[in-house]
Amino acid sequence: MEEFTVKALFASIHKAEIEESCLESYQPTPLQLVRLDENGHLQLCPEGRDMLKQISGRVAVIGIYGPQRTGKSSLLNLLISDSGNGFDLSHNPSSRTEGIWIWGQPIRTKENYIIFLDCEGTKSLSQTSSSDAKIFGLMTLLTSVLIYNSKGVIDEDSINQLVLATLFAEVIDFTIGYADSKVEIDERISAEAPKFIWVLRDFHLSITDDNGKPLSAKEYMENILTLPTYMGKNAEKNTKIRESILQIFKERDCYTLPVPLDRIKELENLENYELQDMRTKFQTSFDKFKVSLLEGCPNKKFNGSEVSGNQLAIFIQEIISVLNEAERPNLYQVWEHAIRVQYEELLNKAKDKYMENKNIDPAFMPFEDKEILEKLQAAKDLGLEIVTSVPHKDLDLELEMCENFQEFFNEDIKMTLKNNFAASEAYNLSLIESVYRPIIEKVDEGYYNGDFENMETDWIKALRQYEKEAKGPGRFAAISEFSRIHQHDAYAKFFQDILDKFKNELDILRIKDKECQERLRLQKENEARQKIINDYIEDLQENVGVNDDQLEGLLKKIEEEISRKLKERKDGSKQKVNKKGCQCVVS
Template identity: 30%
Template sequence: MALEQVHMAAPICLIENRPNGKLVVNWKAAEVLAGVRQPVVVVAIVGLYRTGKSYLMNRLAGKRKGFCLGATVQGLTKGIWMWCLPHPRRADLTLVLLDTEGLGDVEKGNTQNDSWIFALAILLSSTLVYNSMGTIDQDALEKLHYVTELTKKIRAKSSSGHCQEEENSAEFINFFPDFIWAVRDFTLQLEIDGCPVSADEYLEKALRLQQGDTKQMQRCSMARTCIHSFFRSRKCFTFDRPASGQMLHRLEELEEDDLEEDFLEPMAHFCQHIWETSQPKKVPGGRVVTGTMLANLMKTYVDAINSGDVPCLENAVLALSEIENSAAVHEAISRYEELMGQRCMLPTGTVEELLGWHTECKREVTGVFMARAFGDNVKQFQEKFEHELKRKKEVFCKRNEQMSFDYCYAVLTNISKELEDGICSGIYSVPGGYKCFLAMKNEIKKKYHLFPEKGIQADKALEVFLKSKEMVAKSILQTDKALTDKEKEIEALRAQAEAAQLQQKSLEQDLARLKQMVEDEKRHHEDEIQLLNEKWEEEKKMMEEEAERMIQQMVKDLLKKRFVLKAREIEKEIELLCLKE
C-alpha cells in the first residue's frame, strides 16, 4: 500500500459543519485519507463564500468538475471537502485538495466556527490559498481578520504563561503553510507609480505596514503584521474573469476555448506553481506527514475544538507519535513474521542458519520501524519493538525445534516398524534374542543417521526414541537365557553408558545453541544502540534546522519592528520641523 496512489473519483466531505456549530469528522472520508501511506502535499483554499474557490480547486485537480460550483448567491460548500489525487509531478507523493466552507456566509445561524474552519485549513495544509475578489485593499485585508485571531485559536506549546501569545507567534512560522493570495476578477493594470510590477510585488506593497500610532492605523496594520509574522513564503496570482456574461453560470461545461486568455494564462501559472513548488506537509521536528498521519492529526484537532479546547500542536504531535510509533511496531513485527515465513524454511539444519535468517529479516524490519517512528518517545517504542521481536524469534526457534523433533521422531517410528513388530510377536524373547535386538537397534541408528535435513533436534529425538525402548531392552536382556548374569550386568552398564553419552551430547548441543543465542542477542543489542543513536542524530539535526529557521525569522521580525519604530520617530521629527517652520 505504501507505493500505491489513491484515486478518488470525486471529492467527499471530510469535516462536516453541523448547524449547531459542531464539527464532525466523516469517518468514511477519514478512512480514505488514512489509507494514503504516501507523504501528502495538502493544498487548502479559504475565502469568503461565493468567490469561486471550488473552481480553482477543480483546476488544480486537472478536472472541470469535482468540487461543487454554484450559480447563485447561496454558498454550497459546507465544512471541509477533500479530494485525494495522484500528484501531477511526483509519483511518490499524493495531492490532497481541501475546499473549505465560504467564510462570512450570511445564511449561517452560527458564524463562530468560521475561525475554526480557517484554523483547521492552516493546521492541515502545506499550502494555503486565500481567495478574494477585486483588489487587495484595506477592505480585503479587514475581511482577512481571521488571521489576526490565530494566536487565540491555535497553540504551539502545551505550557501556558503571560508570554504564550508571543511564543505562539514565534513558533507558528515553523509549521504554517506557504501562503498564496488568489485575486479573482482583477481588471486593473499591475502598475505602481507608473511602473509595471509583478503580482508578488503588488502583494508586498499592499502588505506594507502603515505608519502611525492611532488605533485606526494599528487596526489597519494588524492583518498585515500577522501575515508577515506567520507566513514566511508568500505569493500572489491575479486572474481576470474566466468568461463573460451568462457563461459564468456554466463554467463546468465550458471548454478551454470558451475561457478568456487573460484567465487561462495566470491559471496555468498558478497550477504549475503549486504542482512544482508546494512541499509535503510537515510537523514540528521536520517529520513529513503521510495521509495516515494527517487523518490522525485531523481527528485530534477536531476533538480539541469540540471539547472547547484550543488545538495545541505540541500535544497533537505527541499524540500522533504515540499512534505512529505503536503502528510502526505492529507493522515491523508483522513484516518480520511475513519475511521469516517466506525465507526461512523450517526446520533449519543448524541454529546458525536460523539466526542468519533472523538477522537478515531483523535488519530489514528495523528499517521499517525506524522509517515510521519519530518523536521523543522513539526509545520507549524501540524497546517495545525489540521485546516483541525477541519474543517472535523465540517462537520461531521453538517452532524450528518442534518441527525438527517431530520430523525426526516420525523417521525413527517409520524405520523401526520391523523392530516394533518383532517385539510384539516375541521373536526377541528367546535365548540370544538380546543380541538380535541390539543388532536391529544399531541398524535403525545407521539408517537414521543417513536421513538428510533432520534439523537441530536429530540427537534429541534419537535420545527420546532410545529411552522409550529402555524398558523393553531390560526385559529382553533379563529373560535372555543365552547370557550369564555377568554378561547381563555388563550389557546393562553398557546400555546406561550409551544413554548417558547420548544425553551428554544433547546437553552440549543445547548449551552451544544457548551460547549462540546469547552472542546473537549481544550483537543485535549493539546494532540497536547504533541505530537509535543515528535516529537521535537525525531528529536532532531536523530540530536544529527548524530552530535556526525560527531564530532567523525572529531576528528578521525584530529588525522589521525596529525599522518601523525608527521610521515613526523620523516621521515625528519631520512633523516637528514642519511645525517650527
C-alpha cells in the first residue's frame, strides 16, 4: 500500500492543482519649527513638524516678527496665556530666537485651530543674510495674520525693517504661466499675503491729525504709509517699501499698547508678571487687541484652499527642500506637490490602518473564506476612511489613491486567501492522518479478516469525524486527494487479502483431492489383487486337491501370475489410451 503521510499527501495535492490614530497630545511649550543649520540650509524640526501633523483640521496662523528686543515673545506669551511665560525672552543683545518657533498647544475653536509662530528678531538690514531673508519670507508666507511689533512711533527705521515682510514676494515664485502679466502676479501675491497688523509698543502719544482731530491707530498708520512723499536720508527706498506694503498687504490694521509696567527693572522681568498685574491702561488696550485678533483671524489658505496643520507641515518641508537647492520655489507647484505628498502619506496610513485591523493572525489559520473576506472588507473600509478624510479634497488625487489602495487590497486578499488555503490543507492533512491512521493500520494488519461491513463502518465514522473537525477551504481538496489515493488502496488491500485467502484455501483443497485420488487408486489395486487371489484359491480347491505345502508353492506361483496379469492389465490400459490417441491423430 502507498505510503500514508502528511508530507506525501500534501505533495500529491499540489501536484494535482501596516490610520494611525492621532492623539492630540499637545505640549504647552515652545517648539522649534524651522532652523538654520551650519551650512545655512533651512531645516524643518521634528518636534514642530510632529505637532503640526497632529492637526487634521483647519488652522489659522498668527505670526510675529520685528526688531530685536521689542517684546515680540512677551506679546505672544500674553496672547497665549495672559502671562509672560511661554516663548523664551532674550535680554542679551548678542542672543536671539533663531529660526521660527511654534507654540506647542494651539487654541481650539469651533471653526479651527489657532497656532502661534515666533520669529527671530530682525537685525540691522545691513546684516541681513540671504538665509535670514528666506526665514522672514517663509514666516510671512506661512501666516494668515502677520503681526509687526515695534516700539514707539512709526518712523523711518521701523518702516525700513518692514522690507523683510515683503521678502516672500522675492523668495517665492507666484507665476502660473509664461505669459503672466505683472498685474496678474501682483494680484496673486496680495491674495496669498496674510493680514498685516502693526503693533506699536510702549506708545504714549495722543494721535491727532494736522487739525488736532483724534485719529485711530489704523488711520495713523495709513496716513504714514500713503504719504505722497517722505523726507529723510533714505526717502526713495522708504517710499518703495511703503508702496510694497500697500500693494502686498491689502488687509491692514494697527494697534497701540502703552508701557505695561511702571519700572524699567520690572520690564526686564516681564515673564514674572501676569496680565492682571500690569497697568490697567495696558490691560484695556491689550484686551481690545486680543479679542479683535482672535475673532478676526482668518484660516490659512494656499491658492484659495484652506490648510490643515498636517498639510502645512508637508508644505513647509516641500518648500524648504526647494529653497535649500538655491532655487525660487513656485508656490502653486509646491502646494500641488504637497497635496500629493499628503495623499501619499494618507495612503500609507490607510495601508497601516488596514493591516492593524485585519485581525487575521496567521498563527490561528485556517479560517473560513467568508470570515476572512468579512474581516478584510471591514479593515478596508477603515483604511478608505483615512484616504477620503481630507477636508478640502483633490478629487483626482483621491481617486488615484483609492485605486492604489484597491490594488494593495486585492494583492493582500489574494495572498491572505492563498496562505489560508495552504494552512487549511496542512491542518486538514494532519487531521486526516490522525483520523484514518488507525483504520489504515488495521487494514495492513488484516484486522478485519474479510469483514467488509465492519471496515466500512469504521471508515464512515472516520469520515464523519473529519467533516466535523475539518477547517477552511482546503478541507475538500485534502479529503478528495486522500480518497483518490488511500481509500482506493485500503479497499484494494482489503479485497486482495480476501482473494489471497481464497487462493490459499483452494490450493489446500486441490492437494487434499490429489491425496484422496491416490488413496482410491491404491485401494482399487488392492481390491483387484485380492479378488484374483481369491479366484485362484477357489479354483484350486474345487478342481485340484492340494495340501498346505503345495498350496504355499501354488500361492507363490499365483502371486507371480497376479503380478503378471496386473501388469498385462496395466499395459493393456496404456495400449487402449495410445490406440485412442492414434485414432484421434488419424481422424
